[in-house]
Amino acid sequence: MKEKHTIRMKVVNTVGVMARITGLISQRGYNIDNIIASPSEDPNIYTVHLVLTETEEKIEQIGKQLNKLVDVIKVSDISHNRNYIVREFIMVKISTNKNRSELLQLISLFEAKVLDLCAHYVVASMTGSPRTIMRFLDAVHPFGIMELDRSGEFAVKDE
Amino acid sequence: MNKGKNMNGSQIIIDALKKEGVNTIFGYPGGVVIPLFDALYGESELRVILNRHEQAAVHAADGYARSSGKVGVALVTSGPGATNTITGIATAKLDSIPIVVISGQVKNDFIGTDGFQEVDMSGLTRPVCKHSYLVSDIKDLGRVFKEAFHIAQSGRPGPVSIDIPTDVITASIRNYQYPEKVELPGYKPTISGNPRQIKKLAQEIQIAEKPLFYTGGGIVSSGAEQALLQVVEKTNIPFVSTLMGLGSIPSDHPLFLGMPGMHGRYAANHAMMQCDLLIAVGARFDDRVTGDIRRFAPNAVIAHIDIDPAEIGKNVLTAIPVVGDAKHILNSLNEHLKPREANGWCKAVIKWKEETPLIYERRESEPAAPQYVIETLSRLVDEDAVIVTDVGQHQMFTALYYRHRKPRSFITSGGLGTMGFGLPAAMGAQMANPEKQVIAVCGDGGFQMNIQELATCALNCINVKILVLNNEYLGMVRQWQEMFWNKHYSKVCLRQRSNCPPNCKGPNAACPEKYFPDFVKVAEANGVLGLRAEKASEVESVLKEGFVHPGPVLMECLVRKEENVYPMVPAGKAIDEILMGNERILK
Ligand SMILES: Cc1cc2nc3c(=O)[nH]c(=O)nc-3n(C[C@H](O)[C@H](O)[C@H](O)COP(=O)(O)OP(=O)(O)OC[C@H]3O[C@@H](n4cnc5c(N)ncnc54)[C@H](O)[C@@H]3O)c2cc1C
Ligand SMILES: Cc1ncc(C[n+]2csc(CCOP(=O)(O)OP(=O)(O)O)c2C)c(N)n1
Numbered sequence: 001m002k003e004k005h006t007i008r009m010k011v012v013n014t015v016g017v018m019a020r021i022t023g024l025i026s027q028r029g030y031n032i033d034n035i036i037a038s039p040s041e042d043p044n045i046y047t048v049h050l051v052l053t054e055t056e057e058k059i060e061q062i063g064k065q066l067n068k069l070v071d072v073i074k075v076s077d078i079s080h081n082r083n084y085i086v087r088e089f090i091m092v093k094i095s096t097n098k099n100r101s102e103l104l105q106l107i108s109l110f111e112a113k114v115l116d117l118c119a120h121y122v123v124a125s126m127t128g129s130p131r132t133i134m135r136f137l138d139a140v141h142p143f144g145i146m147e148l149d150r151s152g153e154f155a156v157k158d159e
Numbered sequence: 160m161n162k163g164k165n166m167n168g169s170q171i172i173i174d175a176l177k178k179e180g181v182n183t184i185f186g187y188p189g190g191v192v193i194p195l196f197d198a199l200y201g202e203s204e205l206r207v208i209l210n211r212h213e214q215a216a217v218h219a220a221d222g223y224a225r226s227s228g229k230v231g232v233a234l235v236t237s238g239p240g241a242t243n244t245i246t247g248i249a250t251a252k253l254d255s256i257p258i259v260v261i262s263g264q265v266k267n268d269f270i271g272t273d274g275f276q277e278v279d280m281s282g283l284t285r286p287v288c289k290h291s292y293l294v295s296d297i298k299d300l301g302r303v304f305k306e307a308f309h310i311a312q313s314g315r316p317g318p319v320s321i322d323i324p325t326d327v328i329t330a331s332i333r334n335y336q337y338p339e340k341v342e343l344p345g346y347k348p349t350i351s352g353n354p355r356q357i358k359k360l361a362q363e364i365q366i367a368e369k370p371l372f373y374t375g376g377g378i379v380s381s382g383a384e385q386a387l388l389q390v391v392e393k394t395n396i397p398f399v400s401t402l403m404g405l406g407s408i409p410s411d412h413p414l415f416l417g418m419p420g421m422h423g424r425y426a427a428n429h430a431m432m433q434c435d436l437l438i439a440v441g442a443r444f445d446d447r448v449t450g451d452i453r454r455f456a457p458n459a460v461i462a463h464i465d466i467d468p469a470e471i472g473k474n475v476l477t478a479i480p481v482v483g484d485a486k487h488i489l490n491s492l493n494e495h496l497k498p499r500e501a502n503g504w505c506k507a508v509i510k511w512k513e514e515t516p517l518i519y520e521r522r523e524s525e526p527a528a529p530q531y532v533i534e535t536l537s538r539l540v541d542e543d544a545v546i547v548t549d550v551g552q553h554q555m556f557t558a559l560y561y562r563h564r565k566p567r568s569f570i571t572s573g574g575l576g577t578m579g580f581g582l583p584a585a586m587g588a589q590m591a592n593p594e595k596q597v598i599a600v601c602g603d604g605g606f607q608m609n610i611q612e613l614a615t616c617a618l619n620c621i622n623v624k625i626l627v628l629n630n631e632y633l634g635m636v637r638q639w640q641e642m643f644w645n646k647h648y649s650k651v652c653l654r655q656r657s658n659c660p661p662n663c664k665g666p667n668a669a670c671p672e673k674y675f676p677d678f679v680k681v682a683e684a685n686g687v688l689g690l691r692a693e694k695a696s697e698v699e700s701v702l703k704e705g706f707v708h709p710g711p712v713l714m715e716c717l718v719r720k721e722e723n724v725y726p727m728v729p730a731g732k733a734i735d736e737i738l739m740g741n742e743r744i745l746k
Contacts, residue, residue: 015293
């Protein structure tokens with residue numbers, strides 16, 4: 001069964017490492033749902049978060065192939081791992097034409113932040129677990145989402 | 160020795176190559192690498208062979224590596240020189256062969272400007288090599304060479320590309336020293352296998368009734384031949400070997416059932432399908448071997464010993480994975496194994512082998528049967544001869560009919576199946592083994608793909624013996640067209656002209672010339688002795704004459720045009736659904 005998997009990698013910060021990672025994935029015929037790369041506590045080491053929707057077996061194979069890349073230090077599939085704190089950041093522009101006060105109430109209920117508010121729309125930002133983000137987006141969906149930007153998921157290990 | 164010395168890029172490269180034990184490189188110059196070739200001018204410890212095409216240079220480096228176990232090196236210019244190497248690099252990648260390909264690049268400042276002869280070499284090579292480098296700073300040059308040689312030959316070997324902008328080649332630095340160690344936090348191949356898994360495998364072997372070893376190219380790259388021999392002989396477990404593993408144990412070994420797969424032997428394929436424990440060692444369950452994977456080895460518990468964890472479970476469900484080096488693991492496995500007598504299964508599969516010899520039709524007067532040519536070759540060569548093949552029917556005939564004797568003495572492009580590989584790879588093998596007889600077995604199609612290398616052989620005294628099996632067809636494709644495409648011989652006749660009659664049935668006496676091209680003349684024009692056997696009865700004398708000639712020789716044998724390779728498992732079938740081809744012969 002195809003499922004969403006979040007893969008977290010530690011990679012050496014070299015020229016072309018992202019090209020190698022994305023190239024490998026497309027070369028093997030998979031699609032990337034989202035990918036984030038950013039420096040870690042060690043400037044030579046980057047953390048890459050990669051989300052793919054695939055079967056367990058294919059994810060395992062992809063993980064092994066990624067591990068083979070010389071610049072990749074570690075690969076973990078953290079999807080079913082409770083030892084990780086996973087967060088995503090989103091910014092969303094929502095129409096206020098329907099029921100403005102109800103919408104604003106929802107926004108504060110979810111502890112999202114209002115960044116801008118004008119006659120026709122509100123811009124809100126929010127940080128949360130993948131589940132909270134999904135709930136929030138479901139809740140505001142009926143009001144009319146005009147624009148949505150998501151950071152993609154990233155995680156930290158919680159021993 | 161160079162401590163405190165001012166060194167430029169060329170000097171660093173040459174120093175690194177020497178420190179890595181390289182004494183031969185295959186190359187082709189061009190604009191951006193002139194400074195490096197300049198530094199090689201008059202260099203006595205590094206022999207540079209000027210091939211006639213960069214693809215051939217890379218195949219030669221590859222043949223050098225396969226025949227010696229050392230890293231092969233090719234050196235080319237940017238742009239077209241670099242793109243010409245791609246087929247060679249991919250060939251080495253698919254067969255896990257350690258080579259380092261050095262290419263020049265435009266100046267750092269010009270990168271990204273579509274400068275003259277600029278191509279993104281590290282981008283082009285990324286999907287076809289084990290690792291690739293673009294060295295934009297001379298400070299990194301020594302380290303990159305150290306890493307490249309380490310990566311190419313350790314773990315699962317493979318090609319590494321090093322792309323060097325010309326200003327890095329000409330730059331200089333002070334206080335240069337070649338690094339002694341590599342530091343690659345993301346690269347640590349596993350060598351010794353997990354002891355618990357090895358023990359478990361030993362237990363499975365003791366209880367299995369129908370065990371079978373399935374060995375491959377990993378035996379050769381690990382040097383695990385003796386370790387394997389000890390295990391199979393102690394336990395009397397029969398074994399099969401993929402195309403890439405042929406020669407690791409002599410093919411007349413009583414427990415050897417032959418090559419399995421699409422053109423595999425009856426006993427090997429049936430044993431694969433019926434075994435209850437299949438122990439793969441350094442083999443990767445390629446589709447040419449497994450046939451229809453859903454029906455492959457239905458009763459078997461599968462154990463897989465491989466240095467590359469990504470190979471395990473890739474194509475088949477594996478019950479006992481053991482990650483590590485074949486030799487290490489077989490040696491530790493051996494310690495846990497108790498001797499076993501040859502059981503009923505072992506006797507049965509050997510009987511299958513005896514009952515299904517390879518057969519073909521012999522006729523003296525006509526052009527020889529290709530199988531006969533290979534058998535004759537097998538009979539006449541030195542015991543330590545190195546056989547290199549091109550790709551096609553002749554490759555399969557050589558795999559099947561040649562008596563394989565020694566590891567690293569059967570060299571062939573298996574994974575990519577690259578036509579044009581044979582001659583240049585044989586040249587590389589000859590350079591690595593100057594004392595040995597090296598024979599390139601080619602079809603008339605593939606031979607023409609790197610035929611320009613005849614000149615390189617003649618001028619550099621690379622004394623390869625080239626055996627061309629001339630069937631005037633792209634034989635392997637013609638075989639498929641005959642068997643599966645209603646005999647529509649679409650573009651496989653190598654003598655077809657634009658004005659051939661539409662109903663032509665292929666090469667025949669009405670063709671305008673007797674030979675096309677006249678390979679003997681081509682050879683002679685390149686300073687290579689050319690010999691031709693038109694009939695089966697001439698084959699032996701042509702081979703004998705060729706073998707005693709001190710220089711390179713082209714030995715062309717005209718062979719039966721419409722011969723097919725059997726056994727054959729049609730694509731998509733299970734590997735015990737074999738066409739043996741006897742029907743044709745008995746008729
Ligand atoms: C026209 C044509 C027809 C073909 N027909 C057949 C056929 O009928 N039968 C056949 O067998 N092949 C055939 N082939 C070849 C086939 O395509 C594959 O190349 C071949 O089967 C692969 O061999 P292998 O499994 O030994 O793997 P290789 O490609 O040799 O790979 C080696 C394996 O060993 C592992 N390894 C490397 N080093 C070590 C080490 N130190 N320790 C442990 N493991 C290691 C690697 O990770 C890899 O998994 C054909 C090719 C062509 C061109
Ligand atoms: C570079 C390349 N192009 C095409 C093929 C497809 N191909 C495989 S075998 C073959 C025919 C080879 O003919 P020849 O060299 O005459 O050898 P024969 O099969 O007749 O022994 C072809 C075209 C290939 N393997 N490699």
